[in-house]
Amino acid sequence: MSSSQNLVKELTCVRCPLGCKVKIEYTEELEVLNVSGNKCPRGREYAIQEISDPHRILVTSVKVKKGKYLLASVKTTDAIPLRLFDEAMKIIEKLEIEAPVKRGDIIIKNFLETGTDLIVTRSVERL
Amino acid sequence: MKYKTDVVVIGGGAAGMAAAYRAKKEGVDVILLERDEDTGGVLNQCIHNGFGLQYFRKDLTGPEFKEYAKERLEDIEILFGTYVLEVRKDRTIVFVDKRGIHEIETKALVMATGARERHFNSLPVPGKRITGVFTAGLAQRFINLENLKPGSKAVILGSGDIGLIMARRLTLEGIKVEAVLEIMPYPGGLERNVQQCLKDFDIPLYLSHTVTAIEGDRRLEKVIAAQVDYKWDPIPGTEKEFEVDTLITSVGLIPQTKPVDFVETDPGFLVSNTNQTSEDWIFAAGNCTVIFDLVDYVAKEGEKAGKYAALYARGEYKKGKKVKVRKGDNIGIVHPVYIDPTQESTLYIRVSRVFDRASIKVLPLDVEVIEDEARPPEMIVVKLKPFDENIDEIEVMADELISKLG
Ligand code: SF4
Numbered sequence: 001m002s003s004s005q006n007l008v009k010e011l012t013c014v015r016c017p018l019g020c021k022v023k024i025e026y027t028e029e030l031e032v033l034n035v036s037g038n039k040c041p042r043g044r045e046y047a048i049q050e051i052s053d054p055h056r057i058l059v060t061s062v063k064v065k066k067g068k069y070l071l072a073s074v075k076t077t078d079a080i081p082l083r084l085f086d087e088a089m090k091i092i093e094k095l096e097i098e099a100p101v102k103r104g105d106i107i108i109k110n111f112l113e114t115g116t117d118l119i120v121t122r123s124v125e126r127l
Numbered sequence: 128m129k130y131k132t133d134v135v136v137i138g139g140g141a142a143g144m145a146a147a148y149r150a151k152k153e154g155v156d157v158i159l160l161e162r163d164e165d166t167g168g169v170l171n172q173c174i175h176n177g178f179g180l181q182y183f184r185k186d187l188t189g190p191e192f193k194e195y196a197k198e199r200l201e202d203i204e205i206l207f208g209t210y211v212l213e214v215r216k217d218r219t220i221v222f223v224d225k226r227g228i229h230e231i232e233t234k235a236l237v238m239a240t241g242a243r244e245r246h247f248n249s250l251p252v253p254g255k256r257i258t259g260v261f262t263a264g265l266a267q268r269f270i271n272l273e274n275l276k277p278g279s280k281a282v283i284l285g286s287g288d289i290g291l292i293m294a295r296r297l298t299l300e301g302i303k304v305e306a307v308l309e310i311m312p313y314p315g316g317l318e319r320n321v322q323q324c325l326k327d328f329d330i331p332l333y334l335s336h337t338v339t340a341i342e343g344d345r346r347l348e349k350v351i352a353a354q355v356d357y358k359w360d361p362i363p364g365t366e367k368e369f370e371v372d373t374l375i376t377s378v379g380l381i382p383q384t385k386p387v388d389f390v391e392t393d394p395g396f397l398v399s400n401t402n403q404t405s406e407d408w409i410f411a412a413g414n415c416t417v418i419f420d421l422v423d424y425v426a427k428e429g430e431k432a433g434k435y436a437a438l439y440a441r442g443e444y445k446k447g448k449k450v451k452v453r454k455g456d457n458i459g460i461v462h463p464v465y466i467d468p469t470q471e472s473t474l475y476i477r478v479s480r481v482f483d484r485a486s487i488k489v490l491p492l493d494v495e496v497i498e499d500e501a502r503p504p505e506m507i508v509v510k511l512k513p514f515d516e517n518i519d520e521i522e523v524m525a526d527e528l529i530s531k532l533g
Pocket of ligand 1: 017019041044
């Protein structure tokens with residue numbers, strides 16, 4: 001029997017630019033009953049994660065010493081929990097790396113124990 | 128100095144890089160002219176991810192997209208720090224750089240000059256022109272490239288993608304975003320950006336709202352906003368005040384078509400499905416033709432322009448018949464505006480209102496595409512095969528699809 005306690009959430013999947021409208025029905029105990037509207041399996045995963053612990057890729061930049069630019073943009077290699085963003089930004093704010101750096105260079109391995117790395121997304125030559 | 132080549136590409140952003148790469152691949156000589164010291168254009172400052180899924184099949188940030196695209200330009204002559212003064216009808220391009228003034232004699236040209244931002248000063252808002260008002264692109268440049276903080280508390284006017292992305296960026300940088308205001312009754316950017324840039328950080332979005340005044344002595348102190356009616360007139364009594372030192376505007380992009388001024392524009396270059404303009408030898412692609420949602424589309428268009436420009440330079444592509452593409456019911460934008468029916472085409476369409484389920488038809492061709500939740504900000508892409516050359520005009524229209532069961 002379906003109880004009246006079931007929850008429904010309509011989400012926009014952000015895993016790719018198609019931005020599917022995904023509908024997830026679940027119980028208060030976070031038991032998933034139905035997922036619809038996703039054009040691919042990643043949308044299902046996304047919706048399930050979204051009701052318990054939303055994850056996002058963090059993109060920002062870090063200071064660079066002796067580089068052609070003052071900043072190098074960085075990102076986490078995969079989505080990390082949104083609730084860690086504040087803590088992550090506090091760490092990144094204090095970082096300073098030295099040029100040259102190349103796209104893909106790892107700055108912090110296993111960032112905040114999330115299993116993802118913080119990597120450089122822009123190569124910066126040394127001045 | 129005098130140069131001679133087959134194809135010149137003006138602009139080294141996403142469209143220009145793709146055009147140069149593709150033209151070279153067709154086996155012709157290419158010169159790419161870039162105003163900056165590096166290629167990439169606005170990609171350099173767009174450090175967020177979400178680029179490249181369709182074009183490189185990877186989720187990339189702007190700088191990564193640029194580096195992937197640039198790696199393919201190794202054997203192409205790129206002249207950096209160049210400013211094009213004139214494009215002449217006799218197929219000469221005149222440009223200036225540190226060394227002086229130069230001329231290039233070319234067979235074909237690809238314009239990939241992108242767009243510029245509409246400025247706050249172009250809006251009818253009373254108030255002094257004080258410090259603290261920035262376009263979203265400029266604020267993005269300050270924060271992401273120059274390590275400058277534009278302010279400490281902000282309101283963003285316009286919910287296009289750049290505005291949304293800047294709301295998140297400012298928040299991460301410790302700048303409090305009090306509100307995003309949107310004059311339309313729906314968000315101007317992609318749904319995914321509303322989610323991950325506003326909802327994720329509890330930033331309020333006020334739809335059908337605009338800025339009615341700004342106050343401050345030398346630096347911005349207050350932004351006054353109000354709700355608007357369907358004619359966009361502010362509704363008295365709905366005013367809200369925000370005590371902020373920064374107003375970021377994201378109120379639209381304008382295609383950049385200079386210095387070419389002798390081909391058809393409205394306001395961007397009007398092109399065909401082969402990216403040819405009204406001047407046979409001039410091709411154009413990317414945001415200088417129409418404002419695209421995704422850099423992936425811009426790069427694909429750039430490649431196409433590069434390909435046809437190369438074929439043209441080799442004498443293998445001429446201007447054929449041009450079939451006019453007409454905007455029918457509920458269509459805001461359709462790009463391109465002409466089709467050479469002997470070639471394949473990609474139509475980029477924006478509907479003019481919100482649909483639950485839109486049926487997009489291309490008449491008299493037998494083409495229908497169903498699109499769930501079609502909204503004006505999201506481009507719908509429709510591919511067309513070559514078709515009957517006796518057709519004089521095609522029309523694109525959109526209709527609400529009413530479920531037969533409902
Ligand atoms: S469900 Fe799949 S196709 Fe749809 S937005 Fe998510 S990742 Fe993209």
